[in-house]
Amino acid sequence: MVDITLRVNGAACTGSPEARKTLADFLRDDLNLTGTHLGCEHGVCGACTVIVDGRAVRSCLMLAVQAAGSEVTTIEGLAPDGGLGTLQEAMWDTHSFQCGFCTPGMVMQAVAFLSDHPDAGEQQVREALSGNICRCTGYQSIVDGVLLAAERNRAR
Protein backbone atom coordinates (compact mmCIF):
# COMPACT_ATOMS: atom_id res chain seq x y z
CA MET A 1 0.00 0.00 0.00
CA VAL A 2 1.18 3.48 -0.85
CA ASP A 3 -0.39 6.62 0.62
CA ILE A 4 -1.33 9.17 -2.01
CA THR A 5 -3.01 12.57 -2.16
CA LEU A 6 -4.43 13.94 -5.39
CA ARG A 7 -7.23 16.18 -6.63
CA VAL A 8 -10.16 14.57 -8.43
CA ASN A 9 -12.77 16.78 -10.06
CA GLY A 10 -11.58 19.73 -8.02
CA ALA A 11 -11.67 18.04 -4.61
CA ALA A 12 -8.70 16.80 -2.60
CA CYS A 13 -8.68 13.01 -2.12
CA THR A 14 -6.45 10.62 -0.27
CA GLY A 15 -6.08 6.90 -0.63
CA SER A 16 -3.80 3.93 -0.01
CA PRO A 17 -3.90 1.80 -3.14
CA GLU A 18 -1.72 -1.20 -3.75
CA ALA A 19 1.09 -0.33 -6.19
CA ARG A 20 -0.46 -2.55 -8.86
CA LYS A 21 -3.85 -0.80 -8.76
CA THR A 22 -4.51 1.22 -11.90
CA LEU A 23 -5.86 4.76 -11.72
CA ALA A 24 -9.05 3.41 -13.36
CA ASP A 25 -9.65 0.89 -10.58
CA PHE A 26 -8.78 3.47 -7.92
CA LEU A 27 -11.34 5.90 -9.34
CA ARG A 28 -14.02 3.22 -9.61
CA ASP A 29 -13.42 1.09 -6.52
CA ASP A 30 -11.88 3.47 -4.00
CA LEU A 31 -13.55 6.75 -4.97
CA ASN A 32 -16.77 5.18 -6.28
CA LEU A 33 -16.53 7.21 -9.50
CA THR A 34 -17.92 4.48 -11.75
CA GLY A 35 -18.48 6.82 -14.69
CA THR A 36 -15.01 5.86 -15.91
CA HIS A 37 -15.55 2.62 -17.82
CA LEU A 38 -13.16 -0.28 -18.25
CA GLY A 39 -13.33 -2.16 -21.52
CA CYS A 40 -10.14 -3.96 -22.46
CA GLU A 41 -7.94 -3.08 -19.44
CA HIS A 42 -4.85 -3.01 -21.60
CA GLY A 43 -4.92 0.29 -23.40
CA VAL A 44 -6.66 -0.58 -26.63
CA CYS A 45 -10.29 0.54 -26.34
CA GLY A 46 -10.05 4.04 -24.83
CA ALA A 47 -13.17 3.65 -22.64
CA CYS A 48 -11.23 4.55 -19.47
CA THR A 49 -9.83 7.84 -20.81
CA VAL A 50 -9.68 10.59 -18.17
CA ILE A 51 -7.86 13.92 -18.03
CA VAL A 52 -4.72 14.09 -15.88
CA ASP A 53 -3.05 17.49 -15.53
CA GLY A 54 -4.77 18.73 -18.66
CA ARG A 55 -3.93 15.76 -20.92
CA ALA A 56 -6.14 12.86 -21.96
CA VAL A 57 -4.67 9.62 -20.62
CA ARG A 58 -5.82 6.03 -20.38
CA SER A 59 -6.48 5.41 -16.73
CA CYS A 60 -5.91 1.66 -17.17
CA LEU A 61 -2.33 2.36 -18.30
CA MET A 62 -1.41 4.47 -15.32
CA LEU A 63 -0.95 3.33 -11.74
CA ALA A 64 -2.97 5.11 -9.07
CA VAL A 65 0.26 5.81 -7.16
CA GLN A 66 1.54 7.68 -10.22
CA ALA A 67 -1.38 10.10 -9.97
CA ALA A 68 -0.17 11.36 -6.58
CA GLY A 69 -0.11 15.15 -6.67
CA SER A 70 -2.03 15.29 -9.95
CA GLU A 71 -5.29 16.95 -10.93
CA VAL A 72 -7.64 14.33 -12.38
CA THR A 73 -10.90 15.07 -14.17
CA THR A 74 -13.39 12.29 -14.85
CA ILE A 75 -16.73 12.32 -16.65
CA GLU A 76 -18.39 13.13 -13.31
CA GLY A 77 -16.39 16.36 -13.13
CA LEU A 78 -17.38 17.84 -16.48
CA ALA A 79 -20.55 19.62 -15.39
CA PRO A 80 -21.78 20.38 -11.88
CA ASP A 81 -25.13 19.37 -10.39
CA GLY A 82 -26.09 16.73 -12.92
CA GLY A 83 -26.11 19.19 -15.81
CA LEU A 84 -24.37 18.81 -19.14
CA GLY A 85 -21.28 20.52 -20.49
CA THR A 86 -21.24 22.06 -23.98
CA LEU A 87 -19.80 18.96 -25.56
CA GLN A 88 -22.18 16.63 -23.74
CA GLU A 89 -25.14 18.72 -24.81
CA ALA A 90 -23.99 18.77 -28.44
CA MET A 91 -23.54 15.00 -28.37
CA TRP A 92 -27.02 14.65 -26.91
CA ASP A 93 -28.39 16.75 -29.75
CA THR A 94 -26.69 14.67 -32.43
CA HIS A 95 -27.61 11.32 -30.81
CA SER A 96 -23.92 10.51 -30.55
CA PHE A 97 -24.27 7.38 -28.45
CA GLN A 98 -26.22 4.17 -28.34
CA CYS A 99 -25.26 1.66 -25.65
CA GLY A 100 -23.16 4.21 -23.78
CA PHE A 101 -20.20 2.03 -22.85
CA CYS A 102 -17.62 4.02 -24.79
CA THR A 103 -19.28 7.35 -23.92
CA PRO A 104 -17.17 8.53 -20.96
CA GLY A 105 -13.88 7.78 -22.69
CA MET A 106 -15.02 9.30 -25.94
CA VAL A 107 -16.27 12.45 -24.18
CA MET A 108 -13.10 12.92 -22.10
CA GLN A 109 -10.87 12.43 -25.14
CA ALA A 110 -12.96 14.95 -27.10
CA VAL A 111 -12.97 17.49 -24.25
CA ALA A 112 -9.17 17.36 -24.01
CA PHE A 113 -8.84 17.56 -27.78
CA LEU A 114 -11.22 20.52 -28.23
CA SER A 115 -9.53 22.53 -25.51
CA ASP A 116 -6.27 22.28 -27.48
CA HIS A 117 -7.81 22.45 -30.98
CA PRO A 118 -10.90 24.69 -30.88
CA ASP A 119 -10.88 25.06 -34.69
CA ALA A 120 -10.51 21.37 -35.52
CA GLY A 121 -12.11 20.03 -38.69
CA GLU A 122 -13.62 16.62 -39.34
CA GLN A 123 -10.39 14.83 -40.25
CA GLN A 124 -8.63 16.03 -37.10
CA VAL A 125 -11.58 15.01 -34.95
CA ARG A 126 -11.58 11.54 -36.49
CA GLU A 127 -7.86 11.19 -35.85
CA ALA A 128 -8.20 12.43 -32.28
CA LEU A 129 -10.92 9.86 -31.58
CA SER A 130 -9.19 7.03 -33.45
CA GLY A 131 -8.02 5.49 -30.18
CA ASN A 132 -11.55 5.19 -28.80
CA ILE A 133 -13.54 2.21 -29.96
CA CYS A 134 -17.33 2.34 -30.35
CA ARG A 135 -19.13 -0.82 -31.45
CA CYS A 136 -22.58 0.74 -31.96
CA THR A 137 -22.62 3.98 -33.85
CA GLY A 138 -20.19 3.77 -36.75
CA TYR A 139 -18.71 7.01 -35.34
CA GLN A 140 -20.52 9.41 -37.67
CA SER A 141 -22.86 10.74 -34.98
CA ILE A 142 -19.99 11.05 -32.51
CA VAL A 143 -17.90 13.10 -34.93
CA ASP A 144 -20.98 15.23 -35.68
CA GLY A 145 -21.42 15.93 -31.97
CA VAL A 146 -17.80 16.99 -31.46
CA LEU A 147 -17.93 19.26 -34.51
CA LEU A 148 -21.21 20.80 -33.30
CA ALA A 149 -19.66 21.44 -29.88
CA ALA A 150 -16.66 23.09 -31.52
CA GLU A 151 -19.00 25.30 -33.55
CA ARG A 152 -21.00 26.30 -30.47
CA ASN A 153 -17.82 27.04 -28.52
CA ARG A 154 -16.60 29.31 -31.30
CA ALA A 155 -19.95 31.11 -31.52
CA ARG A 156 -19.73 32.16 -27.89
Add this chain to the structure above:
Amino acid sequence: MKLPPVDYEAPKTVSEAVELLAEHQDEASVLAGGQSLIPLLALRLAHPAVLIDINGIDELSGVSATDGWVAIGAMTREYVAEESATIADAVPLLAAALPLIGHEAIRSRGTVGGSLAHADPAAELPAVARALDAEFVVRGPSGERVIPAAEWFEGFLTTSRRPDELLTEVRFPVAGRGMGISFQEVARRHGDFAIVGLAASLTLSGGAISDARLAFAGLSDVPVRAGDAEDLLVGERPSAELFDEAARRATDDSDPPADLHGSADYRKQVAAALVRRALRAAADNADERR
Protein backbone atom coordinates in the same frame (compact mmCIF):
# COMPACT_ATOMS: atom_id res chain seq x y z
CA MET B 1 -7.02 -8.30 -16.50
CA LYS B 2 -5.81 -6.69 -13.30
CA LEU B 3 -2.07 -6.36 -12.83
CA PRO B 4 -0.33 -9.05 -10.78
CA PRO B 5 1.05 -8.14 -7.35
CA VAL B 6 4.37 -6.38 -7.72
CA ASP B 7 6.72 -4.39 -5.50
CA TYR B 8 7.16 -0.74 -6.33
CA GLU B 9 10.08 1.66 -6.05
CA ALA B 10 10.07 5.30 -7.09
CA PRO B 11 13.66 6.58 -7.10
CA LYS B 12 14.24 10.34 -7.35
CA THR B 13 17.66 10.24 -9.04
CA VAL B 14 19.41 8.20 -11.72
CA SER B 15 21.93 6.96 -9.13
CA GLU B 16 19.14 5.62 -6.93
CA ALA B 17 17.52 3.95 -9.93
CA VAL B 18 20.81 2.32 -10.93
CA GLU B 19 21.34 1.07 -7.36
CA LEU B 20 17.88 -0.50 -7.42
CA LEU B 21 18.55 -2.10 -10.82
CA ALA B 22 21.86 -3.49 -9.53
CA GLU B 23 20.02 -4.95 -6.55
CA HIS B 24 17.13 -6.52 -8.46
CA GLN B 25 18.78 -7.19 -11.86
CA ASP B 26 16.37 -8.89 -14.27
CA GLU B 27 13.72 -9.25 -11.57
CA ALA B 28 13.06 -5.54 -12.11
CA SER B 29 11.22 -3.73 -14.90
CA VAL B 30 11.76 -0.02 -15.47
CA LEU B 31 8.43 1.81 -15.58
CA ALA B 32 8.58 4.93 -17.78
CA GLY B 33 5.36 5.92 -19.59
CA GLY B 34 3.91 2.46 -19.03
CA GLN B 35 2.06 2.41 -22.35
CA SER B 36 3.68 -0.91 -23.31
CA LEU B 37 4.77 -2.30 -19.93
CA ILE B 38 1.38 -2.03 -18.20
CA PRO B 39 -0.40 -4.00 -20.96
CA LEU B 40 2.38 -6.62 -20.74
CA LEU B 41 1.69 -6.89 -17.01
CA ALA B 42 -2.08 -7.02 -17.51
CA LEU B 43 -1.70 -9.77 -20.10
CA ARG B 44 0.81 -11.64 -17.88
CA LEU B 45 3.46 -11.41 -20.60
CA ALA B 46 5.89 -9.74 -18.19
CA HIS B 47 6.46 -10.93 -14.62
CA PRO B 48 8.75 -8.50 -12.82
CA ALA B 49 9.08 -8.81 -9.05
CA VAL B 50 9.56 -5.07 -8.75
CA LEU B 51 8.67 -2.01 -10.81
CA ILE B 52 11.23 0.79 -10.75
CA ASP B 53 9.19 3.86 -11.60
CA ILE B 54 11.43 6.55 -13.10
CA ASN B 55 8.65 9.15 -13.57
CA GLY B 56 9.90 11.07 -10.54
CA ILE B 57 13.45 11.52 -11.88
CA ASP B 58 13.43 15.09 -13.17
CA GLU B 59 16.92 14.94 -14.69
CA LEU B 60 15.66 12.38 -17.26
CA SER B 61 13.32 14.79 -19.07
CA GLY B 62 14.22 17.43 -21.59
CA VAL B 63 15.40 18.18 -25.10
CA SER B 64 18.67 19.99 -25.77
CA ALA B 65 20.80 20.69 -28.82
CA THR B 66 24.61 20.64 -28.67
CA ASP B 67 27.47 20.06 -31.13
CA GLY B 68 25.47 18.65 -33.98
CA TRP B 69 23.33 16.41 -31.78
CA VAL B 70 19.88 16.70 -30.22
CA ALA B 71 19.82 14.95 -26.86
CA ILE B 72 16.47 13.73 -25.61
CA GLY B 73 16.12 12.63 -22.00
CA ALA B 74 14.75 9.11 -21.75
CA MET B 75 11.65 10.19 -19.76
CA THR B 76 10.71 12.94 -22.24
CA ARG B 77 7.06 12.32 -23.06
CA GLU B 78 6.20 11.77 -26.69
CA TYR B 79 3.77 14.70 -26.80
CA VAL B 80 6.50 16.99 -25.43
CA ALA B 81 8.90 15.80 -28.14
CA GLU B 82 6.10 16.25 -30.68
CA GLU B 83 5.69 19.89 -29.62
CA SER B 84 9.44 20.58 -29.43
CA ALA B 85 10.61 23.30 -31.83
CA THR B 86 14.19 22.02 -31.45
CA ILE B 87 13.23 18.57 -32.73
CA ALA B 88 11.01 19.97 -35.50
CA ASP B 89 13.89 22.08 -36.72
CA ALA B 90 16.91 19.83 -36.17
CA VAL B 91 15.58 16.26 -36.47
CA PRO B 92 12.70 16.51 -38.96
CA LEU B 93 12.52 12.73 -39.51
CA LEU B 94 11.86 12.21 -35.80
CA ALA B 95 9.31 15.04 -35.86
CA ALA B 96 7.52 13.34 -38.77
CA ALA B 97 7.32 10.01 -36.92
CA LEU B 98 6.20 11.24 -33.49
CA PRO B 99 2.56 12.09 -34.36
CA LEU B 100 2.13 8.57 -35.77
CA ILE B 101 2.84 6.86 -32.44
CA GLY B 102 -0.28 5.31 -30.94
CA HIS B 103 -3.05 7.76 -30.18
CA GLU B 104 -3.10 11.16 -28.51
CA ALA B 105 -3.77 9.67 -25.06
CA ILE B 106 -0.86 7.24 -25.52
CA ARG B 107 1.54 10.07 -26.36
CA SER B 108 0.39 11.94 -23.23
CA ARG B 109 2.18 9.32 -21.11
CA GLY B 110 4.47 7.42 -23.48
CA THR B 111 8.13 8.39 -23.52
CA VAL B 112 10.83 8.53 -26.19
CA GLY B 113 13.21 6.42 -24.10
CA GLY B 114 10.50 3.96 -23.15
CA SER B 115 9.59 3.21 -26.74
CA LEU B 116 13.23 2.75 -27.71
CA ALA B 117 14.02 0.58 -24.68
CA HIS B 118 10.90 -1.53 -25.28
CA ALA B 119 12.20 -2.02 -28.86
CA ASP B 120 9.02 -3.15 -30.55
CA PRO B 121 10.17 -3.83 -34.13
CA ALA B 122 6.87 -2.48 -35.53
CA ALA B 123 7.14 0.83 -33.66
CA GLU B 124 8.10 4.13 -35.28
CA LEU B 125 10.93 5.41 -33.07
CA PRO B 126 13.23 2.37 -33.39
CA ALA B 127 13.14 2.75 -37.19
CA VAL B 128 13.97 6.45 -36.91
CA ALA B 129 16.82 5.75 -34.48
CA ARG B 130 18.23 3.12 -36.81
CA ALA B 131 17.90 5.32 -39.90
CA LEU B 132 19.67 8.26 -38.28
CA ASP B 133 22.29 6.24 -36.36
CA ALA B 134 21.11 7.59 -33.02
CA GLU B 135 23.21 6.99 -29.91
CA PHE B 136 21.91 5.46 -26.70
CA VAL B 137 23.35 6.61 -23.39
CA VAL B 138 22.97 4.12 -20.53
CA ARG B 139 24.16 4.39 -16.95
CA GLY B 140 25.11 1.38 -14.84
CA PRO B 141 27.00 0.74 -11.59
CA SER B 142 30.36 1.16 -13.38
CA GLY B 143 29.41 4.36 -15.17
CA GLU B 144 28.09 5.47 -18.50
CA ARG B 145 28.34 3.86 -21.94
CA VAL B 146 27.18 5.05 -25.33
CA ILE B 147 25.71 2.45 -27.66
CA PRO B 148 25.17 3.09 -31.38
CA ALA B 149 21.72 2.24 -32.77
CA ALA B 150 23.22 -0.53 -34.91
CA GLU B 151 24.14 -2.36 -31.69
CA TRP B 152 21.17 -1.32 -29.56
CA PHE B 153 18.45 -3.47 -31.14
CA GLU B 154 19.30 -7.14 -30.60
CA GLY B 155 16.00 -8.92 -31.20
CA PHE B 156 12.26 -8.83 -30.57
CA LEU B 157 11.78 -6.50 -27.55
CA THR B 158 15.46 -7.01 -26.76
CA THR B 159 18.23 -4.43 -26.53
CA SER B 160 21.87 -4.45 -25.50
CA ARG B 161 21.00 -2.64 -22.24
CA ARG B 162 22.22 -4.80 -19.36
CA PRO B 163 19.78 -5.52 -16.52
CA ASP B 164 21.64 -3.15 -14.17
CA GLU B 165 21.70 -0.27 -16.66
CA LEU B 166 19.23 2.55 -17.17
CA LEU B 167 18.69 4.26 -20.52
CA THR B 168 19.14 7.93 -19.68
CA GLU B 169 19.33 9.73 -23.01
CA VAL B 170 19.04 9.21 -26.74
CA ARG B 171 20.98 11.45 -29.14
CA PHE B 172 19.97 12.14 -32.71
CA PRO B 173 22.27 13.84 -35.22
CA VAL B 174 21.12 17.23 -36.47
CA ALA B 175 19.91 17.07 -40.07
CA GLY B 176 22.50 18.41 -42.48
CA ARG B 177 22.07 20.79 -45.41
CA GLY B 178 20.17 19.31 -48.31
CA MET B 179 18.64 16.49 -46.27
CA GLY B 180 15.10 15.49 -47.17
CA ILE B 181 13.10 13.11 -45.03
CA SER B 182 9.96 11.04 -45.08
CA PHE B 183 8.28 8.71 -42.62
CA GLN B 184 5.76 6.42 -44.28
CA GLU B 185 3.58 3.73 -42.84
CA VAL B 186 0.55 1.65 -43.66
CA ALA B 187 -1.76 0.83 -40.76
CA ARG B 188 -5.38 -0.25 -40.58
CA ARG B 189 -6.36 2.79 -38.51
CA HIS B 190 -4.54 5.98 -37.63
CA GLY B 191 -2.55 5.16 -34.50
CA ASP B 192 -2.38 1.41 -34.91
CA PHE B 193 0.93 -0.34 -35.13
CA ALA B 194 2.11 -0.14 -38.72
CA ILE B 195 1.83 -3.21 -40.94
CA VAL B 196 5.03 -1.83 -42.42
CA GLY B 197 6.71 1.50 -41.67
CA LEU B 198 9.71 3.20 -43.23
CA ALA B 199 11.99 5.95 -41.99
CA ALA B 200 13.86 7.50 -44.92
CA SER B 201 16.23 10.34 -45.61
CA LEU B 202 18.07 11.52 -48.71
CA THR B 203 20.73 14.16 -48.79
CA LEU B 204 21.20 15.98 -52.10
CA SER B 205 24.27 17.93 -53.02
CA GLY B 206 24.66 19.44 -56.43
CA GLY B 207 21.63 17.47 -57.64
CA ALA B 208 23.09 14.07 -56.73
CA ILE B 209 22.35 11.90 -53.70
CA SER B 210 25.24 12.08 -51.25
CA ASP B 211 23.62 10.10 -48.42
CA ALA B 212 20.61 7.77 -48.22
CA ARG B 213 19.00 6.10 -45.21
CA LEU B 214 16.18 3.57 -45.28
CA ALA B 215 15.07 1.78 -42.09
CA PHE B 216 12.00 -0.43 -41.94
CA ALA B 217 9.62 -1.07 -39.06
CA GLY B 218 7.62 -4.29 -39.09
CA LEU B 219 9.73 -6.26 -41.56
CA SER B 220 11.83 -8.22 -39.07
CA ASP B 221 12.30 -8.74 -35.32
CA VAL B 222 14.43 -5.58 -35.22
CA PRO B 223 14.27 -2.36 -37.24
CA VAL B 224 16.35 -3.03 -40.37
CA ARG B 225 18.37 -0.85 -42.69
CA ALA B 226 18.19 -1.51 -46.44
CA GLY B 227 21.94 -1.26 -47.05
CA ASP B 228 21.91 -2.51 -50.65
CA ALA B 229 19.34 0.05 -51.68
CA GLU B 230 21.19 2.82 -49.84
CA ASP B 231 24.41 1.91 -51.67
CA LEU B 232 22.59 1.98 -54.98
CA LEU B 233 21.20 5.46 -54.35
CA VAL B 234 24.40 7.22 -53.33
CA GLY B 235 26.04 9.08 -56.21
CA GLU B 236 22.95 8.94 -58.42
CA ARG B 237 20.45 11.62 -59.38
CA PRO B 238 16.88 11.11 -58.13
CA SER B 239 14.61 9.51 -60.72
CA ALA B 240 11.55 7.25 -60.79
CA GLU B 241 13.60 4.40 -62.30
CA LEU B 242 16.25 4.71 -59.62
CA PHE B 243 13.63 4.64 -56.87
CA ASP B 244 11.95 1.58 -58.44
CA GLU B 245 15.26 -0.26 -58.42
CA ALA B 246 15.93 0.84 -54.83
CA ALA B 247 12.52 -0.51 -53.82
CA ARG B 248 13.38 -3.85 -55.41
CA ARG B 249 16.76 -4.08 -53.72
CA ALA B 250 15.35 -3.02 -50.37
CA THR B 251 12.72 -5.74 -50.33
CA ASP B 252 13.91 -8.64 -52.53
CA ASP B 253 15.78 -10.42 -49.76
CA SER B 254 13.43 -9.44 -46.95
CA ASP B 255 11.57 -12.13 -45.06
CA PRO B 256 8.73 -10.30 -43.34
CA PRO B 257 6.47 -11.86 -40.71
CA ALA B 258 2.92 -12.93 -41.59
CA ASP B 259 -0.08 -12.42 -39.35
CA LEU B 260 -3.79 -11.66 -39.59
CA HIS B 261 -3.02 -8.10 -40.72
CA GLY B 262 -1.07 -9.21 -43.76
CA SER B 263 0.83 -12.05 -45.39
CA ALA B 264 4.59 -11.94 -45.85
CA ASP B 265 4.12 -11.29 -49.55
CA TYR B 266 1.70 -8.43 -48.91
CA ARG B 267 4.14 -6.84 -46.47
CA LYS B 268 6.88 -7.08 -49.08
CA GLN B 269 4.74 -5.29 -51.64
CA VAL B 270 3.75 -2.62 -49.13
CA ALA B 271 7.41 -2.17 -48.19
CA ALA B 272 8.40 -1.65 -51.83
CA ALA B 273 5.60 0.87 -52.32
CA LEU B 274 6.70 2.75 -49.20
CA VAL B 275 10.28 2.94 -50.47
CA ARG B 276 9.13 4.56 -53.70
CA ARG B 277 6.79 6.94 -51.88
CA ALA B 278 9.32 7.90 -49.22
CA LEU B 279 12.16 8.50 -51.67
CA ARG B 280 9.97 10.72 -53.86
CA ALA B 281 8.85 12.73 -50.83
CA ALA B 282 12.36 12.96 -49.38
CA ALA B 283 13.83 14.09 -52.71
CA ASP B 284 11.13 16.78 -52.95
CA ASN B 285 11.64 18.18 -49.49
CA ALA B 286 15.43 17.95 -49.81
CA ASP B 287 15.00 20.46 -52.63
CA GLU B 288 13.04 22.71 -50.32
CA ARG B 289 15.67 22.63 -47.59
CA ARG B 290 18.57 23.64 -49.79
